[in-house]
Amino acid sequence: MHLQRNRPKNNSQRTPQGNLQGKTILVTGASRGIGRAIALEFAQQGVQRLILVARNQQRLIELAAELEALGVEAVPLALDLAQPIEVNIAIAQAWRDHGPIHLLVNCAGVAHQASFLASRLPQIQEELSLNLMGMYTITRLVARRMAAQQQGTIVNVSSLMGKIAAPSMATYSATKFAILGFTQALRSELAVHNVRVVALLPSLTDTDMVRKFQWFRWVMPTTPQRVAQVLVQGLQAGKPEILVGWQSHLAVWGNRLLPGLMERISQFAAPLTEIESPEQLRVARANSR
Numbered sequence: 479m480h481l482q483r484n485r486p487k488n489n490s491q492r493t494p495q496g497n498l499q500g501k502t503i504l505v506t507g508a509s510r511g512i513g514r515a516i517a518l519e520f521a522q523q524g525v526q527r528l529i530l531v532a533r534n535q536q537r538l539i540e541l542a543a544e545l546e547a548l549g550v551e552a553v554p555l556a557l558d559l560a561q562p563i564e565v566n567i568a569i570a571q572a573w574r575d576h577g578p579i580h581l582l583v584n585c586a587g588v589a590h591q592a593s594f595l596a597s598r599l600p601q602i603q604e605e606l607s608l609n610l611m612g613m614y615t616i617t618r619l620v621a622r623r624m625a626a627q628q629q630g631t632i633v634n635v636s637s638l639m640g641k642i643a644a645p646s647m648a649t650y651s652a653t654k655f656a657i658l659g660f661t662q663a664l665r666s667e668l669a670v671h672n673v674r675v676v677a678l679l680p681s682l683t684d685t686d687m688v689r690k691f692q693w694f695r696w697v698m699p700t701t702p703q704r705v706a707q708v709l710v711q712g713l714q715a716g717k718p719e720i721l722v723g724w725q726s727h728l729a730v731w732g733n734r735l736l737p738g739l740m741e742r743i744s745q746f747a748a749p750l751t752e753i754e755s756p757e758q759l760r761v762a763r764a765n766s767r
């Protein structure tokens with residue numbers, strides 16, 4: 479295998495990538511929750527243009543109007559990230575009409591909470607196809623163009639559940655662990671092209687995603703606005719992994735030092751810990767056919 483080694487020519491040709499002023503940024507999952515808050519926070523940081531991706535066009539148009547009122551050029555781009563052909567065409571057009579894109583934030587994601595034994599295949603497929611394949615598709619398209627420009631930053635939104643797997647969230651945790659592996663590999667691979675790759679790890683955040691969830695004991699939710707502020711601070715500080723909140727730092731350190739204890743705590747804190755009866759398992763099997 480031949481890996482190209484195009485080292486950036488010298489430091490003076492690098493742009494300070496923590497600085498968001500005048501930048502063009504594409505945020506996926508911008509219609510709601512954390513992605514929307516990130517777009518609004520970036521607008522406060524003097525970015526020039528925000529390309530807003532999600533499926534719900536109406537919500538994107540409303541957000542674009544809010545951003546324009548803050549003096550930022552906003553481009554709503556309604557797109558289903560699980561449709562690679564559609565994404566391919568849209569990103570090529572967006573780059574041509576509004577590029578170069580300096581920063582890509584892969585925030586779109588989906589989560590289903592269920593005991594694995596009672597889980598349903600369509601929900602598992604949805605998590606895998608958006609959280610992983612959707613992210614790969616858009617990242618490949620944007621990263622190649624960034625590499626050609628020798629400039630860019632990619633932020634992949636993982637989760638604290640990408641460090642500590644949680645009962646009742648097996649597939650979601652699997653996708654968020656995978657995102658961290660993907661981010662780490664890309665960070666090394668794209669560094670030679672002056673493209674920085676960062677992971678953002680929010681903990682429980684009060685958004686639509688978790689409204690129907692049974693929450694974990696002792697975990698205090700944060701706000702999407704706080705997640706967005708921590709992202710900006712983390713980018714400015716040049717961090718490769720950005721954790722949100724003291725509970726996350728504590729959990730990650732606890733997991734590093736005492737993994738057995740952390741596993742027991744996470745079992746105890748998790749909802750849905752009751753064991754399914756044979757009848758419940760029979761119904762689950764019948765439903766998943």
Ligand SMILES: NC(=O)c1ccc[n+]([C@@H]2O[C@H](COP(=O)([O-])OP(=O)(O)OC[C@H]3O[C@@H](n4cnc5c(N)ncnc54)[C@H](OP(=O)(O)O)[C@@H]3O)[C@@H](O)[C@H]2O)c1
Pocket residue numbers: 506507508509510511512513531532533534535537557558559560584585586587588589608635636637638679680681682683684685686687688
């Ligand atoms: N909330 C939490 O506690 C938490 C904690 C850790 C990490 N995270 C991560 O943070 C990210 C954002 O989560 P959130 O809490 O803000 O969730 P959310 O409020 O449910 O928002 C999800 C976003 O993804 C978009 N989306 C969903 N399916 C899509 C598709 N097929 N194509 C394009 N866009 C799609 C949604 O827009 P449309 O419906 O308009 O398409 C929406 O903008 C996710 O990656 C999540 O895993 C969340």
